Structures are given as C-alpha cells and as structure tokens.
Amino acid sequence: AFANFLAHLDPRITAPILLTQHLPDAFMEFYAKQIATMTKRHVHVAEAGMAVERDHIYLAPGDAHLMVVASGRRREIALARHQTENGCCPSADPMLDAVADVYGERGVAVILSGMGRDGVLGAARLKAAGGTIFAQAPESCVIWGMPGAVAKAGLAAATLNPDAIALMLGSFLAGRRKP
Numbered sequence: 001a002f003a004n005f006l007a008h009l010d011p012r013i014t015a016p017i018l019l020t021q022h023l024p025d026a027f028m029e030f031y032a033k034q035i036a037t038m039t040k041r042h043v044h045v046a047e048a049g050m051a052v053e054r055d056h057i058y059l060a061p062g063d064a065h066l067m068v069v070a071s072g073r074r075r076e077i078a079l080a081r082h083q084t085e086n087g088c089c090p091s092a093d094p095m096l097d098a099v100a101d102v103y104g105e106r107g108v109a110v111i112l113s114g115m116g117r118d119g120v121l122g123a124a125r126l127k128a129a130g131g132t133i134f135a136q137a138p139e140s141c142v143i144w145g146m147p148g149a150v151a152k153a154g155l156a157a158a159t160l161n162p163d164a165i166a167l168m169l170g171s172f173l174a175g176r177r178k179p
Contacts, residue, residue, distance in 0.1 A: 003035075093118060119149070140161040
C-alpha cells in the first residue's frame with residue numbers, strides 16, 4: 001500500500017514523511033533500503049535528534065515510537081518506548097499525537113492497511129488539532145483494521161485507495177497554502 005501511495009505522490013510535495021510500520025527492528029534497515037529504491041527522497045530509520053527535513057522519509061525503528069518535537073524553528077526526531085493503549089511498538093498513536101502537537105492544522109495523516117486499531121486515538125487528536133486524516137478504502141486493503149477504525153470513528157476526510165490519496169494530496173495541499 002505504501003509503495004502504491006509513494007509511486008503516485010506528486011514529486012512537488014516535499015513535506016517530510018513520518019512512517020510507522022509494524023515490523024520488528026531487525027527488518028527496518030532492509031525496509032528503509034527497499035523504500036529508497038522507490039523514491040528520490042532520502043530514507044532513514046529514525047534516530048533521536050535527527051533534523052526533520054523536506055524530501056525525507058523517517059521510518060520508526062521496530063522497537064520505538066517515532067515522534068517529532070519542536071526545538072525553536074527546528075523540528076527533530078524523538079523516540080519513545082512507553083506502553084501504549086493498543087500495545088503496539090512502534091505505534092502510530094504517539095506519532096500522530098506528536099504531529100498534532102507540532103504541526104496542528106498543517107498536519108496530514110494517511111492511514112494505510114494494517115491490523116487492529118493503532119492510529120485511531122492519534123488520528124482523533126490530530127483532527128481535534130485541525131489536521132486532516134485520509135484512510136485507505138477497504139477494497140484495496142489486505143486488512144482494513146487500522147484505516148477501518150479511523151473511518152468508522154468518522155475521522156477520515158476521505159476513504160480512498162492509496163494511489164487516489166496520493167494523487168489528490170497535491171491539490172489538497174495547494175488549496176491550503178496561504179497566498
């Protein structure tokens with residue numbers, strides 16, 4: 001699903017991408033290299049203190065929650081290992097909470113195929129902060145758990161296939177830019 005999304009993402013969209021994938025830590029370097037073959041963006045397994053930069057993808061390590069914090073005008077990666085309500089580590093909920101805190105109404109989340117309800121609490125927090133959430137449509141999901149939970153909770157601005165989400169993001173983000 002992420003490969004399909006990335007393949008259709010307008011290259012003019014340069015916002016940093018934070019990615020939480022439910023994979024063990026031992027697979028993350030391989031997964032980062034695999035993603036790097038699909039994009040011209042720089043791909044990293046996230047490390048605490050890394051600057052969050054445009055045209056970069058930051059992948060949660062398999063043993064920590066990926067978060068972003070503000071340090072003045074600089075945005076940087078933070079990692080956390082606290083227990084989450086959903087029991088996942090890494091979990092999308094802390095990541096989306098951090099996006100809500102740091103980016104507020106400018107935050108955008110895309111919830112793709114995955115098991116369980118991870119992401120629904122963070123998506124609710126992001127939406128309450130004015131951010132926007134898109135969820136993958138059931139017909140294109142291997143498992144509609146995560147995007148389904150977000151859609152059923154009424155948090156998704158749209159429920160579409162990954163390619164359609166990527167294609168419409170360009171016009172969505174352009175419409176939000178201030179003149």
